[in-house]
Amino acid sequence: MSAAATKIIQPLPLNSTTTNRSPHKALFNPLKTIPISSFPASTRKLRLTKPNSPHARRRSTSVFAVSDVVQEKKPTFNTFFPNLLITKEEGLELYEDMILGRSFEDMCAQMYYRGKMFGFVHLYNGQEAVSAGFIKLLKNEDCVVSTYRDHVHALSKGVPARAVMSELFGKTTGCCRGQGGSMHMFSKEHNVLGGFAFIGEGIPVATGAAFTSKYRREVLKEGDCDHVTLAFFGDGTCNNGQFFECLNMAALWKLPIVFVVENNLWAIGMSHLRATSDPQIWKKGPAFGIPGVHVDGMDVLKVREAAKEAITRARRGEGPTLVECETYRFRGHSLADPDELRDASEKAHYAARDPITALKKYMVENNLASEAELKVIEKKIDEVVEEAVEFADSSPLPGRSQLLENVFADPRGFGIGPDGKYRCEDPKFTEGTAHV
Amino acid sequence: MERDARVCVIGEDVGHYGGSYKVTKDLANKYGDLRVLDTPIAENSFTGMAIGAAMTGLRPIIEGMNMGFLLLAFNQISNNCGMLHYTSGGQFTIPVVIRGPGGVGRQLGAEHSQRLESYFQSIPGIQMVACSTPYNAKGLMKAAIRSENPVILFEHVLLYNLKERIPDEEYVLNLEEAEMVRPGEHITILTYSRMRYHVMQAAKTLVNKGYDPEVIDIRSLKPFDLHTIGNSVKKTHRVLIVEECMRTGGIGASLTTAINENFHDYLDAPVVCLSSQDVPTPYAGTLEEWTVVQPTQIVTAVEQLCH
Numbered sequence: 001m002s003a004a005a006t007k008i009i010q011p012l013p014l015n016s017t018t019t020n021r022s023p024h025k026a027l028f029n030p031l032k033t034i035p036i037s038s039f040p041a042s043t044r045k046l047r048l049t050k051p052n053s054p055h056a057r058r059r060s061t062s063v064f065a066v067s068d069v070v071q072e073k074k075p076t077f078n079t080f081f082p083n084l085l086i087t088k089e090e091g092l093e094l095y096e097d098m099i100l101g102r103s104f105e106d107m108c109a110q111m112y113y114r115g116k117m118f119g120f121v122h123l124y125n126g127q128e129a130v131s132a133g134f135i136k137l138l139k140n141e142d143c144v145v146s147t148y149r150d151h152v153h154a155l156s157k158g159v160p161a162r163a164v165m166s167e168l169f170g171k172t173t174g175c176c177r178g179q180g181g182s183m184h185m186f187s188k189e190h191n192v193l194g195g196f197a198f199i200g201e202g203i204p205v206a207t208g209a210a211f212t213s214k215y216r217r218e219v220l221k222e223g224d225c226d227h228v229t230l231a232f233f234g235d236g237t238c239n240n241g242q243f244f245e246c247l248n249m250a251a252l253w254k255l256p257i258v259f260v261v262e263n264n265l266w267a268i269g270m271s272h273l274r275a276t277s278d279p280q281i282w283k284k285g286p287a288f289g290i291p292g293v294h295v296d297g298m299d300v301l302k303v304r305e306a307a308k309e310a311i312t313r314a315r316r317g318e319g320p321t322l323v324e325c326e327t328y329r330f331r332g333h334s335l336a337d338p339d340e341l342r343d344a345s346e347k348a349h350y351a352a353r354d355p356i357t358a359l360k361k362y363m364v365e366n367n368l369a370s371e372a373e374l375k376v377i378e379k380k381i382d383e384v385v386e387e388a389v390e391f392a393d394s395s396p397l398p399g400r401s402q403l404l405e406n407v408f409a410d411p412r413g414f415g416i417g418p419d420g421k422y423r424c425e426d427p428k429f430t431e432g433t434a435h436v
Numbered sequence: 437m438e439r440d441a442r443v444c445v446i447g448e449d450v451g452h453y454g455g456s457y458k459v460t461k462d463l464a465n466k467y468g469d470l471r472v473l474d475t476p477i478a479e480n481s482f483t484g485m486a487i488g489a490a491m492t493g494l495r496p497i498i499e500g501m502n503m504g505f506l507l508l509a510f511n512q513i514s515n516n517c518g519m520l521h522y523t524s525g526g527q528f529t530i531p532v533v534i535r536g537p538g539g540v541g542r543q544l545g546a547e548h549s550q551r552l553e554s555y556f557q558s559i560p561g562i563q564m565v566a567c568s569t570p571y572n573a574k575g576l577m578k579a580a581i582r583s584e585n586p587v588i589l590f591e592h593v594l595l596y597n598l599k600e601r602i603p604d605e606e607y608v609l610n611l612e613e614a615e616m617v618r619p620g621e622h623i624t625i626l627t628y629s630r631m632r633y634h635v636m637q638a639a640k641t642l643v644n645k646g647y648d649p650e651v652i653d654i655r656s657l658k659p660f661d662l663h664t665i666g667n668s669v670k671k672t673h674r675v676l677i678v679e680e681c682m683r684t685g686g687i688g689a690s691l692t693t694a695i696n697e698n699f700h701d702y703l704d705a706p707v708v709c710l711s712s713q714d715v716p717t718p719y720a721g722t723l724e725e726w727t728v729v730q731p732t733q734i735v736t737a738v739e740q741l742c743h
Contacts, residue, residue, distance in 0.1 A: 143492065177525030186524035193491055194524065201515055204481040208488020215494060219470055220441055245481035252476065406526035409584035413563045415612050415659025418666040418698050422612070423659075434560065435694075 085301045088368045090136075094300055095363065095374060097136060098128040098356050099381045101152035104161055105331075107385050108151065108168060112335045116393070117168045121182045124152040126298075126330035129355035130262050131156045133303025134230055137311055143191045143229040145206035148183035149262075149329075150195045153232060158190040165388040171395035178398050179406065199233065200240035203259070206231035207246045210257035210320075217317075228314040229257045236267030238281045244288075247322065251288040254319035258310045259285075261324040262297065268333040269341045285322030297325030298353040301362070328353075401430040437467055440495065443581055444471045446486045447499030447536075456501045457537050457596045483509035483534070487516045491528045495581060503538030503590065504550040517586045518561035533580040535589040539630055539680055540728050542594070546716035549724075551681035553590055553657050557690060564657040565611055566590040566629040570600040572655060575609030583611060590657070592630045614661035620650035622742055624668040626691060627678040628654050631729060635678050638734035647738060657687050660694055669695060673704040674741050678729055683711040705741055710734065 086094070105123040112121055124131070127149075135144060135156035146153040154164055159175055167174025168182055176186050176195075184195040193209055196202040209229040216225040237243055238261060250257050261281050265272045273279050285292025291313075295306040303325060310321035328350035332339030363369045408414065411424035414434075423429055437443045445451075445460055451474040454461035464472040475482040479500065486496040500506040506513065517530055540549040553564055563585050567573035573591065580587040617632065618639060627635045632653050639649050650668055654661065669675055675695055677688040688709035695707050710729045717727055 145488075175525065176523060176527070179525050180523040184523040186520075186527050188524075188527040193488065193528070194520070196515075198511065198515060201484065201511060204484020204512060205488035205491065205516060207481070208485040208490070209492045210488075211485055212489045212492040212494050215444065215470060215489070219444075219468065241478075242481050242484065245476070245478035246485070248476055249478065249481060249485065406522045406524075407561050408563075409521050409526075409529040409531070412612060413583075413585045413659065415656070416661050416663045418662045420663040 091363050091368045094132045095359055096377050097132040097156050099378055100155055101128040103381050103385045120334050122149040122334045123331045124149050127262055127327045129300035129303050130297050130325045130327055133300045134307040137307050141227045143193050143209040145193045145202040146232045148197050150185045154185040154192050157192050159187045161384050161388040162391040166392035166395045169392040172398045173395040199237040200242035203231050203242050203246045207250055210255035213256050226315045228311050232260045235263040235272040247288045250320040251290045256314040257320045258314055259322045262327050263324055264327050264329045282324040290320050290322050292322040294324045297327030298355050300355050300359050404430045404434055443495045445497045446473045446482055448475055448501045450499050479505050479508040480512055484512040486532055487530055490530045490532045495531050497533045500536030502548050503536045503552050514559050518559040529584050530586045531584050532586045537591050537593045539592040540717050543719055543721055545719050549717035554681045554686040557658050562586045564588045565655055566657055568629050568632045568653055570598055571602045575607055578608045579611045594630055612656050614664040615653040615655050617653050618651040620648040622648045623674040623738055624672045625649050625651045625676045626654050631678045631680050634731050638731040641735050642738055666699055669699045670702045673702055675707045676737055677709040678734055679711050682714050684714050686711050708737055
């Protein structure tokens, strides 16, 4: 079949079938073209036909290549566009990033069960395509804001694996000096603005970073400031007030931000379909005047195409975009989650769509790289991760003097002590207590 | 705002309306709609947005139209404002100022008459100051804007009409210092915000009765200025705290503990704390009056302490 033109008007979900089912009915009918049994939590139900309403067409203004591209295809997971979407270098970069994410997270699991890592650790296995697809398109000055599932976002943005690993081990050499932990990965150098434990908390912060970008361009007259912010969050967050409030504000002021929903269908044990009145998250964008797009998040190339469009829109000053990536986490919500609620066939279905295997197949089939070259990358990453663990292991634990150090940017905030001097001026200050 | 282009104001009705108590009047005309940003009614989100902007280089001033509305922003103030400098290992600073009118007004009803200083005081990483006169309002505001720490500046609804001569030249006050309002010998009265005026009114009566109270406006609610307070306690040996926030878990409760821990040897009598009743502020005028500490109660308390 011929390559479809890359011209789209409405925000469409992918893999629409040829039968014309109404969007609402399709929620409960499994797609017949894919031989997977349907069950309540299946994402099959989210794949819909085009919304027929002219209203939907009128609302969206942006152009997305992805949906049209896949429309005419057989809806199996690993058929790709004959015209190559990436160059060899780009492909290798994406592959390396995803392998790094996967190996790192697997190593985290090992280290956790060996007692080197503690608390709540949320692993990203299976969702690497979203991180690689989006973040690899950014400049260093662009900001990324994430949630507690943030290790791989930090890695994709450029934070060294050893810094992230030592942070997880709670050592002083960690990216946040061991004070943040798994859920609070920050890096000023790479513009990673966290790492937030409560869901939805990071979205306003991302909106603020985008606001700064606009402020710098318009008030501070830094005309070339076109920094974009990406806010990553999950399906559960899309029922939270902060999500909607920020969609409104970002649309109102046309902030350079992309809202990326990593819809992995489960919020710990709560299925997205049980929690949401209208599970199609991309539809919530047009309610605020923002284009909403649904993308196959297990396919890094499709994610990348959608990301390119959204990020370019933001850079041009056309405002925010809402991108819903349909993805899946192969492991439980966190390492403490027994993961008993998810159906085995659902897991198997997504395991078969592993983004790393898919990209590997694509690159080999299209002669972008040989198996041997990819193996070299895998070996290199293995070494990087091993080295990160060694580095973290051998790093020192924080001492008592670090306890009071970063509470205030200006330590005069600890106040004037009974002797009339600022408490922070006392040389033994950091050995004391923090009460004010 | 003129001195530093990164300073901006974010809040509801701060721009075209000039602020609910006209604090930001005409600023939007001078600086434009982006520097004096009128937000939709989404406290949690615009507070978070200001925090994100502060992390990336701006210096926003967040206005809560009434301090009570900031309860909706508690998530962002506690989790992000207070904590991010620490959890990022010192990488990001949050130089925000959160300000707004609070306190008990004239029959505004329970929800518009809240004293949030006690709710916010436990949050690690923030500083709290309460202004009480035009002079210290200006000085503390400037200090708060220039500070690298997040500062919550508590203003009081009934104090906006005060008039005072203030210096023309620029002055910046110290965020962590208390203010000596009236030096004295017999007893130390610690207070802040509107209660300062009730205390001064009581002081007039007390002076006529032959007492010599020392009145200190603590101004800095977190951290306490233990030096000024301590010197006073060492001199008078008796302490009365007069505050507007609730008795349970209030600023007075923390201050009592701090004084007991640090200056126990200097006290001749237990620290007495007069606070508002632990009730939602009633609408009825008489009930509202009995909720807050009145000058007569202050006089009685001093007499009892100094007997």
